[in-house]
Amino acid sequence: MDALPIFLFVLASGGLAVGMLFVGWLLGPKRTSAVKEMPYESGMDPIHDARRRFDIGFYLVAIAFLVFDVELLFLYPWAVASGGTGEEVAGVDAAVQANLVSSRELVFAGIAVFFLLLVLGLVYDWRKGVFRWR
Amino acid sequence: MDSTTSFLVALVKIAVLVGFLMTAAAYLVLLERWIAAWVQDRKGPNRVGLPLTGLRLFGLGQPLADGLKFVFKEEFVPKHVDWWLYTLAPVVLLGAALAAFAVIPFGDALPELGITAVDSVDSYLQLIVAPQVDVGMLYVFALSSMAVYGVILGGWSSNNKYGYLGALRSSAQMIAYELPLGLGILGVVLMTGSLQIDEIVAHQATTGYWNVFAQPLAFVVFVVAAFAEAARLPFDLPECEQELIGGYHTEYSGMRLILFLIGEFMHMITASVLITLLFLGGWHFWGLTSGPVENWFDAIVRIVILLGKSFAVVVFFMLVRWSWPRFRFDQLMSLAWKVMLPLGMVNLAVVAVLREPMFANYLGGGSMFVFMLINVAVAAVAWIVTALLQPLAADNRPRRAENLA
DSSP, rough: OOHHHHHHHHHHHHHHHHHEEEEEEHHHHOOOTTTSSSOOOOTTTOOSOOOOOHHHHHHHHHHHHHHHHHHHHHHHHHHHHSSOOOSSSOOOHHHHHTTTSSOHHHHHHHHHHHHHHHHHHHHHHHHTTTTTTO | OHHHHHHHHHHHHHHHHHHHHHHHHHHHHHHHHHHOOOOTTSOOOOOOTTTOOOGGGGGGHHHHHHHHHHHHOOOOOOSSSSSSHHHHHHHHHHHHHHHGGGOSSSEEEEEESEEEEOBTTBBBBBSSTTTOOTHHHHHHHHHHHHHHHHHHHHHHHHHOHHHHHHHHHHHHHHHHHHHHHHHHHHHHHHHHHHOOHHHHHHHHHOOOOOOHHOOHHHEEEEEEEEHHTTTTTTTTTTGGGHHTGGGGGGGOEEEHHHHHHHHHHHHHHHHHHHHHHSOOOOTTTTTOOOOOOOHHHHHHHHHHHHHHHHHHHHHHHHHTTTTTTOHHHHHHIIIIIIHHHHHHHHHHHHHHHHSSSSHHTTTGGHHHHEEEEEEHHHHHHHHHHHHHTTTTTTTTTTOOOHHHO
């Protein structure tokens, strides 16, 4: 695995974006006026700063996302280790052969308990009304 | 084998891919306008052709004219914004959208060229910028999360109420639909046992069962989540013109705006290519792609198949855009948390049980055909149950009694 092309690609795409901005800045006109500088609010004069308190619902969604996303990320290594065609001995099967874990069934039972916790979390949030948007 | 060659090979691949993507994006925008015109029974952009000759060429010059126009527009930054974040936001969005293509294959491999680079397997040049990256899918996933930063930064730094609301809505939508997206991918990963996209495609090619047949439920969950992640209609709440003007890019103009728009369009292209690779068999087609790549014909057929499938998905995206009305925000959230997340979990549980040898042995020895039948049945049952429960029909508007309580 060689990660160099990825860094090159990130640099290239970021550089392309910055380059496009620079060309636009170079070639475009530069005129301004007091009205042009105002925030656009459909012709109304803006009353106060836009950065104010927002609905608590967004915060709840963010917390719920964090919980579920982290739990999902824990499932990825398991999926990689226990998935596959079974033609070559790898992942969980290799671990069983090397006596790192007693049996494949034990791994499955473990992940089943973990998954059950995920489901319970979803049910709990649902019952608590986290997903009810008002 | 030496690192200079592989460095040069990577550079050439990046240049070709970025050039191809930018051109494709420009002309797909034209295609989208044509399709919009066709759906609405009017003539689309059909006038701009070659300048000074009077040739119209069905409007094929339109993207170039649009690009020129954007270049000569003013780079205007209002006084009330945070300059650094305001400039950073579109760069992050477009950069993340483009960089996701680093691990996405555009075909299988090229026939032997005589270039021996570090990244090539058996001296066959892989049609992927960063081959052999064993966390490929996670990388794409991470970069699609980066897009949320672009949106949030843009909305926050604009210091505009429409932009602020749009950014909040957009981030809530994107993070909510990231979970079904991840669950859909998990089912596919469990089939292959690898996060490498080319291996996922190779697995579908060897068995001949595309994941769309093997796991229809995961396909539906993934496609819906991909629509929401790309903020396409019916999920375009972040920038619904009637309510929020332009959402998080209300205060943007000129080149910064076009960076946002290209970035969003890139998300749609990424989503289409990913749907093709993960679920529609990638470069595989029965009868056309048997055996390894041996000559140029094999290589080009695979590229054409992959691009053709992706193109079909893009057209599907565009037709959906002009066919469905927009969701309400509470419906959007209900769909993510109450429909797509449970459905994704059901799919994952079913696939996990069916792939486990101790259960699979009771079910036809784990043959792909039985696997497919069970999954189709599960998808059908899930569809009927969802239709009966009508999770989006609930009226979530605030009640007077609740407000008083």
